Amino acid sequence: MSGAPKPVFVDPLPSWNEGTTKATILDFVRRVTIEDSSDYVPPSERIATFDNDGTLWCEQPTFVQGFFLLDRVKTITTEQPELAEQQPFKAVLENDKTTLATFGKKELVALVFATHTGMTPEEFRTIVQTWFDSAMHPRFHRLFRECVYQPQLELLDYLRANGFKTFIVTGGGSGVVRTVAESIYGIPPEQVIGSSSKTTLEWRDGKPVLVKQPELNSFDDRAEKVVNIELHIGRRPILAFGNSDGDLAMLQYTAAGTGARLALLLHHDDSDREYAYDRDFHFSPLREALEEVPKLNGGHIVSMRQDFKQVFPFS
């Protein structure tokens, strides 16, 4: 006896638990890609934007770029020992929590400029690449670049397989995230939008080079994420994914377009496998968005605890 082969359903999102979230994602992608659907969106308009810190990779106990900054402070104070006695470097090196607690935006910006600028973008990328090759997460004892969410890697692949263009829209520095986004997420540098310092074109040894300046070009957070989406992408996303109030404007802007929309917010509620936090994370709190996202067209809260079958690729 022979018969037609049974159709095989390959789950494109095996690290997502069955439930409302997974069904919502699969249903959305089906509706926008099936040509006779009233929600059909042509491939050129299938723009998906993802926050990075806390959405694609772990942002606790603090931002990955914070660990990078600390190691950069150690490096430059070794090269220039006189800096080690000056603030804000001294408090960072000594982990002087009393003084650190007094630091505001001014000191943070000074630290970023001292450690991230004054060189060409190519020189900076080499520093970043070298750091990512060995820097380890203090709790998971894995490279930071490995501490990414397996369900999100699957979602990015699944969206691209369905004609989406995937972008990162991050408050992190574009020079940092671009260095590793292609190898980690399959997202090329031109599809990474981040915070940036100004650069200037200068001549060195008869050749033009760009030099990163200690001056802010864009802090890619909150409303600025939307401004930068227009500047860099020039189209409104139909899907956006974030995890903090810094992403709320992007989610609202995405949801406010016509037609089918998906605005997803990851809630970190899993202290066993990752972390549980929202309101109290100093750098990137989740307060307003937890209330507002469910009200949006296509707005949905993703629970790490309930929706992620597996958290990290190495789990």
Next chain:
Amino acid sequence: MSGAPKPVFVDPLPSWNEGTTKATILDFVRRVTIEDSSDYVPPSERIATFDNDGTLWCEQPTFVQGFFLLDRVKTITTEQPELAEQQPFKAVLENDKTTLATFGKKELVALVFATHTGMTPEEFRTIVQTWFDSAMHPRFHRLFRECVYQPQLELLDYLRANGFKTFIVTGGGSGVVRTVAESIYGIPPEQVIGSSSKTTLEWRDGKPVLVKQPELNSFDDRAEKVVNIELHIGRRPILAFGNSDGDLAMLQYTAAGTGARLALLLHHDDSDREYAYDRDFHFSPLREALEEVPKLNGGHIVSMRQDFKQVFPFS
């Protein structure tokens, strides 16, 4: 008698005359794409940047966006008749050459802001799209969007077929060029970098919208083209194509990278089929670049008269 079928060579650049330029382009692409070549470049690094005005489409008797600006002045002075009696609008409407000759950057910027801002990017795109659907070139009596160079369309296709990502880096407004670049050139909005005004996120009827402001964000010309290449693309191009001194920095920056490079400059020397101009084109002169580009690694002057077998698709 039978034999092996003869190999058929399909010329990927049929609108380019045989000669040094075509051989240079074909040789460059062969060298960077053949894996055992010492000049091999992985696909992710195959970034090609093209100027638009005068490089991909005709920029005479003046920029396409100049014609758009003129029609927009007519529209807004019809809607707001009091403006028709005020400068700089009055001189534009009356084609008052004496007064127009006194106009500098201040008046031009005022005209651009009055005609290009104060609306959402989506509203602006609709205006641009409608204009391109009917606006005709005064000499060729074809839609402006048809007055593009057939050899360049073939070159863009040829590069993409060989794994290149093609970008436009234009002094023109990104909101104008992005509206038509995908249908004309196959280049999506996020691969068009241009001049831009600032935008702000505002709330209208309970929904977030961006609003174009009468304030310059970036004038994408000369060194700023290189700055924007880093900001938007994050990689140094290996091929760049321009036609004026405004493109020289981009060509120099491209040529100064390591490995095989191609820096092409189109010289408009064909008054019969298009236009002949260089030093004296007020808005975008070609002076220094004509001297400098041949000295660059991979620098090459393209002659429209000699190298273009066909100029426009409709020729």
